[in-house]
Amino acid sequence: MTTYMDKPLERKDEKLILDSGDIARALTRIAHEILERNKGVTNLALVGIRTGGVYLAHRLAKRVHGIEGVHIPIGELDITLYRDDLALRKNQPILRKTSVPFDMANKIVVLVDDVLFTGRTIRAAMDGLMDLGRPEEIQLAVLVDRGHRQLPIKANYIGKNLPTSRDEQVQVLLEEDGEHDRVVILKAG
Amino acid sequence: MSLKRKDLLSLAPLAVDEITLILDTADSFKEVTGREIKKVPALRGKTVVNLFFEPSTRTRTSFELAAKRLSADVINFAPSSSSVVKGETLLDTARNIEAMQADIIVLRHSSAGAAEALAQGVKSSVINAGDGWHEHPTQALLDLYTIRQRGMSFRGLRVAIVGDVSHSRVARSNIYALVKLGAEVRVVGPPTMMPWGVEKLGVTVCHNMDEGLRDVNVIMMLRLQLERQGRAQFPSIREYSRLYGLTAERVRLADSAAIVMHPGPINRGVEIAPDVADSLSSVILDQVANGVAVRMGILYLMSGTSS
Numbered sequence: 001m002t003t004y005m006d007k008p009l010e011r012k013d014e015k016l017i018l019d020s021g022d023i024a025r026a027l028t029r030i031a032h033e034i035l036e037r038n039k040g041v042t043n044l045a046l047v048g049i050r051t052g053g054v055y056l057a058h059r060l061a062k063r064v065h066g067i068e069g070v071h072i073p074i075g076e077l078d079i080t081l082y083r084d085d086l087a088l089r090k091n092q093p094i095l096r097k098t099s100v101p102f103d104m105a106n107k108i109v110v111l112v113d114d115v116l117f118t119g120r121t122i123r124a125a126m127d128g129l130m131d132l133g134r135p136e137e138i139q140l141a142v143l144v145d146r147g148h149r150q151l152p153i154k155a156n157y158i159g160k161n162l163p164t165s166r167d168e169q170v171q172v173l174l175e176e177d178g179e180h181d182r183v184v185i186l187k188a189g
Numbered sequence: 190m191s192l193k194r195k196d197l198l199s200l201a202p203l204a205v206d207e208i209t210l211i212l213d214t215a216d217s218f219k220e221v222t223g224r225e226i227k228k229v230p231a232l233r234g235k236t237v238v239n240l241f242f243e244p245s246t247r248t249r250t251s252f253e254l255a256a257k258r259l260s261a262d263v264i265n266f267a268p269s270s271s272s273v274v275k276g277e278t279l280l281d282t283a284r285n286i287e288a289m290q291a292d293i294i295v296l297r298h299s300s301a302g303a304a305e306a307l308a309q310g311v312k313s314s315v316i317n318a319g320d321g322w323h324e325h326p327t328q329a330l331l332d333l334y335t336i337r338q339r340g341m342s343f344r345g346l347r348v349a350i351v352g353d354v355s356h357s358r359v360a361r362s363n364i365y366a367l368v369k370l371g372a373e374v375r376v377v378g379p380p381t382m383m384p385w386g387v388e389k390l391g392v393t394v395c396h397n398m399d400e401g402l403r404d405v406n407v408i409m410m411l412r413l414q415l416e417r418q419g420r421a422q423f424p425s426i427r428e429y430s431r432l433y434g435l436t437a438e439r440v441r442l443a444d445s446a447a448i449v450m451h452p453g454p455i456n457r458g459v460e461i462a463p464d465v466a467d468s469l470s471s472v473i474l475d476q477v478a479n480g481v482a483v484r485m486g487i488l489y490l491m492s493g494t495s496s
Contacts, residue, residue, distance in 0.1 A: 078217065081229040081489075090493045091191035094210075095217040095486075131226050 007179055013187050014171075018160060020181035023143065026159035027056065030141055031063035033157050038108055041068050043136065045107045047075040049125050050096050052114030055176040056143060060112060075100030077111075082124035104133030110157075114172035116142040119153035144183055146170050192490040196308040196315040199324045200365045208333065208366060215334050215479070215486035221258065222482050232261035232492050238286050240266045241297040241318070242279075247453055247477065248318050248328070252295050255484035259492075264291075279303060280310045287311045293491055296320070314491045322356050328452050329362035331483040333370070335476050336407055339448055343370035347444070349401050350392075351377040351433060352411030352460055353422070355384040359452045360411055364390050377401035378433060381422045398433050402442040410435055410451045413460045426459055435461045440470060448472045 018026065038044055041064060048057030054076045061074050078096040086092065111125055126138060141157035146164045160183070164170060169186040173179035192207060200208070221229055237256040241249050249265065256263045266286065277285075283294060293314045296304045301321035308315040319325040336346070348367055354360045354376045367374050368391040376387060377395045388394060395401035402408060413429065423429040440449065449461075449471045457463045466473060 081221075081231040086231055086492075087234055091193060092490055092493050094191070095214050095489065097217050098220055127230070131229065132224060 014184035015187060016182060016184055017144070017162060017170075018183035023159070023181050023183065026143060027059050028063055030157045030159060031060050031067060034060070034110055034139075034141065035064065035067060037139075037156070041070045041072050043107050045073040045075065045102060045104070045109050045135075047077050047100060047109050047111050047125075047129065049111065049113045049121060050076060050078045051177070052143075052172050052174060053077075053112045055174050056114060056141075057112040060110075060141070073102040073107075075102065075109075077125055077128055079121055079124040079128050082128045084120055084124065098128070098132075100129075100132050104129070104135040106136050108137045108139065109135040110139045110141050112141045114143050114174075115170050116140070116145045116153075116155050116158075117148055117170075119149045119151035122153050123151050143172055144170060191493075194491070196304070196317075197326055197487060197491060198304045198308055198315065198317045200326045200329055200362045200369075201324070203366070203369075205369055208330070208370065211330055211483070211486055211490065212334050212337060214490055215330075215483040218485040218489070219479070219482040221485070222478075228258050228260060230260045231489055232256065232259035235259075235261045235292040235492055236264065236290055237261045237293045237295065237488065238264045238266060238291040238313075239295045239318075240283065240286065241295075242268050242303075243297050243299050243319070245297055245318070247480070248297065251477070251480040252316075252318065252327075252484050252488075255481050255488055256293075258481070259485055259488055261292075261488070261492075279307060283307050283311050283313075287313050293488060316487060316491065319358050321358065322361070323358055324362045324365075325358040325452075326362050327480070327484055327487060328359050329366050330487070331476055331480040332359075332363055332409065332450060332452070333366055334479050334483050335450065335472050336448070338475070338479065339472070341406060341448075343367065343372050346372040346407065347375070347405040348372050348407040348409060349375045349377050349395075349405040349443075350409045350411065351398065351401065351435065353382040353414060354378055354387065354411065355382050356414055357411045360409075363409065364392055368392065375401050375405070379423060379429075398439060399442055402439055405443045406447050408435065408440065408443055408447055408449045410449065410455075410461050412452065412454065413456055415456065415459070430459050434459065435465050437462065437465055437468070440465055440468070450476060453477065 046057040048054035057074055065071055076099045078098045080093050080095050139156040142155045143159040144162050145158045146162045148166050172183050175181055239249050253263050291313050295316045295318050297318040298320050301323035303320045304315055304317035350360050374392040375395050376392050377398055451473045455461055
């Protein structure tokens with residue numbers, strides 16, 4: 001198996017936006033912001049959106065544990081079945097597993113995703129979450145907000161606001177996926 | 190990867206990774222069927238038609254439940270209550286159903302090849318829910334899912350399929366898939382119930398049940414089709430039951446962790462002893478429960494637009 005150690009630090013066709021240090025600091029700040037806003041860990045839970053969001057949710061939970069000494073519940077959400085383009089697709093996307101192994105009633109659930117773009121994924125995630133239970137409140141944490149919203153959705157916690165043009169491609173690459181931690185814009189062509 | 194097929198008619202042409210994709214997808218739906226709200230919006234606006242020309246409770250209900258849990262609209266078509274009794278052909282019936290914008294047609298028919306013929310004639314996706322003695326792919330897929338759920342891997346797995354193999358579409362679909370996945374398959378039964386040349390499918394034939402069950406990991410019983418009795422396949426039910434009925438003693442010949450499967454409906458006391466059907470090694474009800482998740486997976490994968 002190849003690990004991120006075997007991979008190049010950066011490729012020619014990409015423009016580096018955040019390096020591993022930047023990502024780590026952004027996540028630490030978001031963890032503090034989550035705790036500050038919710039006055040601690042009481043009733044707090046994280047739900048990561050597959051795949052990048054799940055990794056980030058686990059990293060955030062680790063930081064929360066480091067600050068408060070408490071393991072907060074983590075869920076993993078696959079939004080495929082709630083996508084708004086399923087009826088239009090020729091071939092259906094691969095389905096992965098959803099696992100929210102705690103009761104969401106009375107919980108403040110922080111949805112975690114890597115990139116916030118059109119907002120359609122978050123709409124799907126909220127519908128998916130509501131089918132699993134009735135959280136007290138849903139908040140949203142993202143590593144990158146690149147704008148171009150097509151739905152009235154706004155993040156509560158943002159690692160970095162990144163102005164982009166609509167046709168640019170933003171990628172969050174993480175060690176859990178065998179890459180060096182970084183956020184890049186792929187150059188066109 | 191995705192399932193790039195309009196129809197699911199047979200397991201014979203499916204590649205190993207296509208089978209694995211279906212089982213993996215079913216796994217995700219298994220979680221959905223365990224929820225309090227067992228419904229997802231994936232097939233909203235799609236129409237699934239159950240076209241069953243043969244009696245079936247389990248398979249039709251399973252497909253109906255699967256489609257409803259995916260939020261599809263479901264119509265059940267039964268020949269006794271339809272224009273088929275007025276002499277309409279299969280294809281004409283199906284074209285009429287298609288004209289009502291059906292996206293997926295689930296067909297059960299007494300003639301082998303009916304699903305294939307239908308698939309060529311309509312634009313809708315066709316899922317074979319059993320055609321004559323030919324195949325019953327979704328039953329085999331749920332059997333495979335149930336085996337995998339028990340933590341067994343297919344490579345080198347020893348499976349005995351016991352009973353009337355020649356009239357069993359369940360056996361045929363399972364043989365195609367299991368052999369492809371690397372399992373060692375034995376078919377067990379009297380010579381009158383073995384299709385001619387079955388060895389060519391990569392299985393070994395065994396006429397003695399005690400030998401056939403030795404050390405197997407999976408015992409797959411087939412339903413004795415009592416309606417065929419009198420066609421000189423076996424002298425009497427009692428004799429058949431004595432020679433090929435699954436008793437607790439015979440289960441002990443198999444591997445100690447072996448599971449007992451049956452596609453249902455079971456003839457208690459004929460091909461399977463009541464205490465075996467209700468024993469801990471029996472996964473018969475798991476098969477039924479998994480059937481819904483597997484069919485949800487298949488409907489989901491087949492629901493891509495054809496245009």
